[in-house]
Amino acid sequence: MSTTEAAEATDQHDAHDHPTPRQYVNIAVVLAVLTALEVSTYFFDFGVIAIPLLVVLMIVKFIYVAGWFMHLKFDSPIFSRMMYGGLTLALVLYALTITVILLDQAPTL
Amino acid sequence: MSAEAHATTLGMDHRKLAMWTFLGSEFLFFGAFVSAYLLYLDTTAGGPGVEIFDIPFTSVSSFVLLMSSLTMVLAHSAHSRGDLRRMRLWVLATAGQGMVFLGGQVFEFTVFYREGLELGGSPFASSFFVLTGFHGIHVFVGILLLLSLYTLSLTGKIKPNQDLKTEMIGLYWHFVDIIWVIIFTVVYLIPEIAVLD
Numbered sequence: 001m002s003t004t005e006a007a008e009a010t011d012q013h014d015a016h017d018h019p020t021p022r023q024y025v026n027i028a029v030v031l032a033v034l035t036a037l038e039v040s041t042y043f044f045d046f047g048v049i050a051i052p053l054l055v056v057l058m059i060v061k062f063i064y065v066a067g068w069f070m071h072l073k074f075d076s077p078i079f080s081r082m083m084y085g086g087l088t089l090a091l092v093l094y095a096l097t098i099t100v101i102l103l104d105q106a107p108t109l
Numbered sequence: 110m111s112a113e114a115h116a117t118t119l120g121m122d123h124r125k126l127a128m129w130t131f132l133g134s135e136f137l138f139f140g141a142f143v144s145a146y147l148l149y150l151d152t153t154a155g156g157p158g159v160e161i162f163d164i165p166f167t168s169v170s171s172f173v174l175l176m177s178s179l180t181m182v183l184a185h186s187a188h189s190r191g192d193l194r195r196m197r198l199w200v201l202a203t204a205g206q207g208m209v210f211l212g213g214q215v216f217e218f219t220v221f222y223r224e225g226l227e228l229g230g231s232p233f234a235s236s237f238f239v240l241t242g243f244h245g246i247h248v249f250v251g252i253l254l255l256l257s258l259y260t261l262s263l264t265g266k267i268k269p270n271q272d273l274k275t276e277m278i279g280l281y282w283h284f285v286d287i288i289w290v291i292i293f294t295v296v297y298l299i300p301e302i303a304v305l306d
Contacts, residue, residue, distance in 0.1 A: 018186070018189065020186075021183055021186050024182050024183060024186065025179065027179075028175075028176065028179035031175055031178075032172065032176070035168070035171065035172055035175060038293075038294065038298060039165075039168045039298075041298065041302060042164045042165075042168075042298065042301065042302065050302050051299055051303070054298055054299055054302070055294070055299075057294070058290060058291060058293075058294040058295070061290045062287055062290055062291070065283055065286060065287050065290065066283075066287060068182075069178050069179075069181070069182045069279075069283045069286075070279075070280055070283045070284075070287075071276075076119075076120075076121050078119060078121070078129075079125070079129045082126075082130055082132070082133040083129065083133055083136070085133055086133030086134060086135070086136035086137055087133075087136045087140075089136070089137050089140070090136045090137050090139070090140025090141075090143075090144075091140070093137065093140050093141060093144060094140060094143070094144040094147070097144045097148060098148075101148065
């Protein structure tokens with residue numbers, strides 16, 4: 001057995017722990033409902049909760065896709081660290097950019 | 110060579126780890142563009158701003174891309190069961206949905222351009238086109254990968270026991286989808302609602 005084939009045979013064995021097609025369809029239905037709820041904030045007035053609601057829905061959808069479709073829920077935790085590590089760095093970058101701009105605009109003596 | 114020779118220090122396939130490292134770095138890539146977009150949101154230089162967005166149209170595109178993640182994961186599921194015929198069907202469905210999304214984006218860009226939102230027109234326009242344009246390029250690359258997977262499978266170059274290949278392309282595709290989940294909310298919905306308020 002070649003190196004690649006051996007590795008793939010192992011991967012295929014691991015894949016047996018993954019969800020069934022029916023579970024994937026159920027997750028997709030949940031995602032569709034959440035998207036419909038997101039879009040409804042454009043058509044109906046949700047007042048002050050609209051933006052926090054959108055942020056929460058975005059995070060929930062993100063977690064569902066990453067956890068179920070990308071198998072982070074079932075795979076090695078190191079993959080989750082890779083993903084959330086990158087995401088954290090992106091958020092830190094945004095926070096730093098905002099800070100620099102705010103400091104730049106701050107009144108000076 | 111034996112399977113033992115492939116043992117890694119982390120106990121997992123290096124190709125999959127490499128893909129995850131790449132995807133992690135891609136968050137930083139898109140994070141920079143999203144940051145720029147949010148910072149330049151109000152700098153329209155007298156040109157069109159977020160009010161130009163057609164939320165119902167983009168919602169349909171977003172839904173199509175979201176559902177393409179389902180067909181992609183079903184393709185991987187079929188491949189892991191050794192069912193290549195069904196895998197190819199789902200791969201084609203995923204690529205088709207990707208094309209619909211991309212077609213929608215081209216249409217949207219054309220409409221925006223005609224309404225005065227040009228790439229160099231304002232910092233807002235530049236950051237919007239660069240962010241969504243790079244995402245579109247990622248979708249295009251994903252479609253090429255999917256069509257390659259389909260062709261290689263059809264010609265027998267991908268075997269039923271090689272589902273890692275489908276999984277790797279699937280990871281990339283889901284990443285493209287997950288980035289759009291963020292873009293749809295942060296770039297389209299939240300600024301549009303803020304303007305309406």
